[in-house]
Every structure is written in C-alpha cells, then in structure tokens.
Amino acid sequence: MRQTRFSFSGGPLFPRWRRVWFAVLMAMGVSRIAAHVASTGFIAIQAGESEWQADVSLAIRDLDDLVGLDANGDGLVVWGEVKEREGDLFQYVRARVRFTADGQPWGGGPGQLMAERRPEESYVVFRFSAPPVPAKRLRVEYSAFAERDPWHRSLVKLTGGRGEQTAVLGTVSPKHEFDLQGGGAQAQASSFGGFVLEGMHHIWTGYDHLAFLFALLLPAVLRRSETGWVPVASFRSAAGQILKIVTAFTAAHSMTLALAAFEVVRLPSRWVESAIAASILVAVAGNFRPESGGPANSRDGFFARLFRAWGDHPAAVAFLFGWIHGFGFAGVLGEFGLKRGGMAVPLLGFNAGVEAGQIACVLLFLPAAFALRSAAFYRRWLLPAGSGVIGLLACAWMVDRIGDFGWMPF
Numbered sequence: 001m002r003q004t005r006f007s008f009s010g011g012p013l014f015p016r017w018r019r020v021w022f023a024v025l026m027a028m029g030v031s032r033i034a035a036h037v038a039s040t041g042f043i044a045i046q047a048g049e050s051e052w053q054a055d056v057s058l059a060i061r062d063l064d065d066l067v068g069l070d071a072n073g074d075g076l077v078v079w080g081e082v083k084e085r086e087g088d089l090f091q092y093v094r095a096r097v098r099f100t101a102d103g104q105p106w107g108g109g110p111g112q113l114m115a116e117r118r119p120e121e122s123y124v125v126f127r128f129s130a131p132p133v134p135a136k137r138l139r140v141e142y143s144a145f146a147e148r149d150p151w152h153r154s155l156v157k158l159t160g161g162r163g164e165q166t167a168v169l170g171t172v173s174p175k176h177e178f179d180l181q182g183g184g185a186q187a188q189a190s191s192f193g194g195f196v197l198e199g200m201h202h203i204w205t206g207y208d209h210l211a212f213l214f215a216l217l218l219p220a221v222l223r224r225s226e227t228g229w230v231p232v233a234s235f236r237s238a239a240g241q242i243l244k245i246v247t248a249f250t251a252a253h254s255m256t257l258a259l260a261a262f263e264v265v266r267l268p269s270r271w272v273e274s275a276i277a278a279s280i281l282v283a284v285a286g287n288f289r290p291e292s293g294g295p296a297n298s299r300d301g302f303f304a305r306l307f308r309a310w311g312d313h314p315a316a317v318a319f320l321f322g323w324i325h326g327f328g329f330a331g332v333l334g335e336f337g338l339k340r341g342g343m344a345v346p347l348l349g350f351n352a353g354v355e356a357g358q359i360a361c362v363l364l365f366l367p368a369a370f371a372l373r374s375a376a377f378y379r380r381w382l383l384p385a386g387s388g389v390i391g392l393l394a395c396a397w398m399v400d401r402i403g404d405f406g407w408m409p410f
Contacts, residue, residue: 039152040335041144042123043097043169047160047180052132054107056097057116057123062145062152063089079115082124086113093126096144101135138178142169151205153198155335166346168194170201192349199353202332203361208276208397209325211390213358215283216245216314217365218383221373224312228290229383231373238370242362244315250358252322253329254351260330261347272327273401279321280394286314287387290379329354 042057060077064070067088069077082089090111099106107128114125138158145152153170158178167176173194203209221238222229232238259265333346372378400408 039145039149040121041142041152041154042335043140043142043154043156045099045138045140045156045158045160045178047132047138047158049132051129052106052160053127053129054099056093056126056128057118058093058126058144060122060124062149063124065148066092066145082115083113089113089124090126093144096142096146097126098139098141099128100139100141101133102137103139104133104135106130106133106138136179136181138180139175140167140169140178141175143174146171146174151201153201155198166191166195168198170197172197192345195346195349196353196356198332199350199355200357200360201353202329202350203354203357206328208273208280208394209328210361211393212276212280212283212321212325213246213249213318213361214365215280215287215387215390216249216318217242217362217369218386219287220245220314221366221369222379222383224290229379231379235370238373239366241314242366245318246358246362248315248319249322249325250355252319253326253354256323256326257329257333257351258347260327261333261343265327267327269331270401270404272324272331274398275324276321276328277394277398277401279324281391281398282321283314283317284387284391284394286312286317287383 039059039062041059041062042055044055044057046053060069060082063082064077067085069081069085071081071084090113093111094108107130109128109130112127112129114127116123116125140156142154142156144154150171153168156167156169156176158165158167160180165178167173167178169176176191176194219229220241221232223232224230232241256265260267329350333343333350369378372382396408399405
C-alpha cells in the first residue's frame, strides 16, 4: 500500500519519517499482513421528512491506492488533486454503493464532494441528497475496495423514521435492508449479526489485544518448577489454565466495554492505548522467570514480589488489564456515534464477536502448543523468543502512543 499524506491547506498530515520506521519494521521481518491497517468507510443516512441525505466517507489512502490521486508523485495529496478526479471518484462510488427504496434506485442525482478529518484518517465525503420517497424499506449495497482489501468494511448508521439503526457492511455481509417504519425483530437480528462480525474483525486485526492474550497463553502449557519450565501433565490441565485466562479477560473487558459504550466512564484514547501497550509488557515479564522459586521471601524487594505474582497468577493479570482493553474495544463502537437507546444490540453483538474471535484463536493455539510442550525448543527458544518479540512490539507501541508520534503502521 502506498504511503499517502493529505492536506486541506497544503500541510502534510502524515510525517515523512513514518516511512523510515515502516522500512525498519519490514527489515525486522514484520509481514505485510501483520502491518495491515484496518480500512474503514462510513455511511451516514438521514431520512428526513423534507429530504433524504446519504454521506459516504472513504479514506484518502484507499482512494489514492485505487485511482492515484497524487498526480505529481510528491507523497502529498492536496484537495486540488482530489477535485481533479471528482468525476472518476463519483463514478466509482455510484457503482459500489447503491441505495434502493422498495426496489427503486435512490440517490442517483448530482452529488457533493467534501473533505473530513477523523482521528486516524483523512476522508473524502460523497454526499447524495434527494426528495424523500414513500418507501417502507431502504436497501444499502456496498462493495467498495472488495477486490483489493477483504478486510475493508463500512459502518452504516440510518437516522430517521422511528429511531436509529446500524449495520456493518463488507466482503462477508455486503448488503443490508433498513426498516423505515421502525426496525422490527428481523432488522435487529441482522444488525446484531453485523456487529458480531465487526467484533471478530476487531480482535483479529487488533494486534495489541492479541499480543496481550498470547503473552499469557504461551506458558499455559507449562508449569514452573525449581529447575525451570516443565510440561503440564495433561491436556485438561492446560485447557483449564487457558480457560481461566480467557474467562478473566472476557469478564473484565466486557464490564468496561459496557461502561464506556454507555458513557458512564470515559478516558482519553491516548491514555487507553498507552496503558494497553504497558499491559503487554506486564504480561510478558512473567514469562522470563521459569523457576518456581519457592514461597515468597520477606527479604524480597517490592519488584521481586510483583514479578513473582505476575508469573504465578496469569488469570489475575488478564482480569486486571482486561479492564483497560475494554476501553480500547469501546472506541470502535464510538465511531458510530450511537445514542444510548440504540447501543444495546451493537454492544451485545460486538462483544459476542470479540469472544468468538478469541475462542477461534485459542482453538488454533492450544492443540499446537500442547503438542510442542515437551520439546526443549518450545521451552528454551519459542517461549522466550516469542515473549521477547511481543515485548519489543509493546515497547514500540507504548513510546509511539505516549508521544503520539504515529510511527507504528499497525
């Protein structure tokens, strides 16, 4: 993917030295898949009494990859370059985003092009408006960037009729029908399914959340002894340990996800993201003490006792820092701008998707780890090396997020 900067007035939003950091990570062996930055679009539909309006927002970097907006190749996309390709852009959007009201096409008239800056991206907004039509259902079909990026999805919100409705559209679920007369059980079920997929998408592309989880899971097929790591005796023992970790993590992040989604508690995103990176370092720290060490010694220092506790109680670590990760999950739902009354179904569906994604990761990890647990390679190399790589990434994430440098590509 080309590195694209965008300016509303000529100044770059993406610093040139991010490319250098990206090149360093690639040289370290970070794959293109692992460095994938989630591609997200937005559709906001207002079904008013005098006018219907739909705003389709697509990221500058995605459109630049598609049609080459950076005409002079200087790595900076300015608004004039976007306007030069206005006709091509509208042609693409009309072909990939379709609205039909009771089977009849809607929104085919002239559109308006605007710019929008969201926290992580610069966007082009394609606005379509037309007189309202006496329809019962509005169907949205979405296939933008489908052939280029299977992870791309659009977050859709319909406001009007009798309330607020939401959906997530992408490669797996490219269309959705909104009930303009109130949204019945079928519409709620469809919306729930979309948010389940969104939760799975988020956990599978949330590399910091996965890094924290795997830092705790790596030693779950081993136990500490006075001489170092030894394999657990049975699959049941390993599965029980992993169940405790995942259950503790789930319980904690589910509570804070709900608190943050309903705006009972709100924290600055930079604090949350920095704390998530720090939580990974804590999880990794316990993996570098293979000996049981016997009972705690009163002469042990504070950090020695803390270090012992981290390694001996991974479920407690998962629960403690799961609270912080829940605030990170809530940031995704915040992108919808939902009101409290419309939050229940998205919250339940998204949380169910996160849990399903975690379970899928565990089901892939546990059999392989259990089969390798007796090998010296796993205990002496894979566990420390894997923990070390996760720890280095966590350090980079933490510095990047505390300083808000924007170095990390994922």
